[in-house]
Amino acid sequence: MVNSYTIKISTIGVISAMLIISGCITFPTNYEDDVLSFKIPTHWRVDEEKFSDELAKLRPVDANYPVIHIHQSDLKPHTIIDGYITKYPYEYPRFEIVTREYVKVNGLDGEKLIYKNTAQDDFLLIGPYFYSVVVAFGKANQTYIITSTEAMEHTYYSKVDPALAVLLDSIKIKE
Secondary structure, eight states: OOOHHHHHHHHHHHHHHHHHHHHHOOOOSEEEOSSEEEEOOTTEEEOSOOOTTEEEEEEETTOSOSOEEEEEESSOHHHHHHHHHHHHHHHOTTOEEEEEEEEEETTEEEEEEEEEEEOTTOTTSOSOEEEEEEEEEEETTEEEEEEEOOBOHHHIIIIIHHHHHHHHHHOEEOO
16 A cells, blocks of 8 residues: 555656656747748747648647637738628527727737637537637738637637737738
């Protein structure tokens, strides 16, 4: 039979080793490619696996969700935002706009839409609400779009919104 002293010492040893190892892991603080650069939000990482039309994708360091995507389009920013507002209520009857506002994205004019909806696979329309965001801003006849995947309200406001604030403040589009 193992005595409690041995269990306590073993537990302390395991926790100490985890803290030492986690202190040695560092993540990049900035991202840069041929199109854009930005500061990587604290506790987030750039995901190297991305769809072909994505400029960048970010995930929390400690989870696979939520995800923030950055794309570009030839459509105007207001067309992107209006598209969400007109398309989603038909596909998802519980779609609701939380806020729609004009924002500055590192000095550029943009528009931000926070909306809530049930999960995409909620056919009975009884599930909880999930929050998402879309930000669209333009530079040099291109529109850049930052979106998030569905997140519970507390996760949206504790993880996505702070990370989005860092992105909007630091993102730079190269000419």
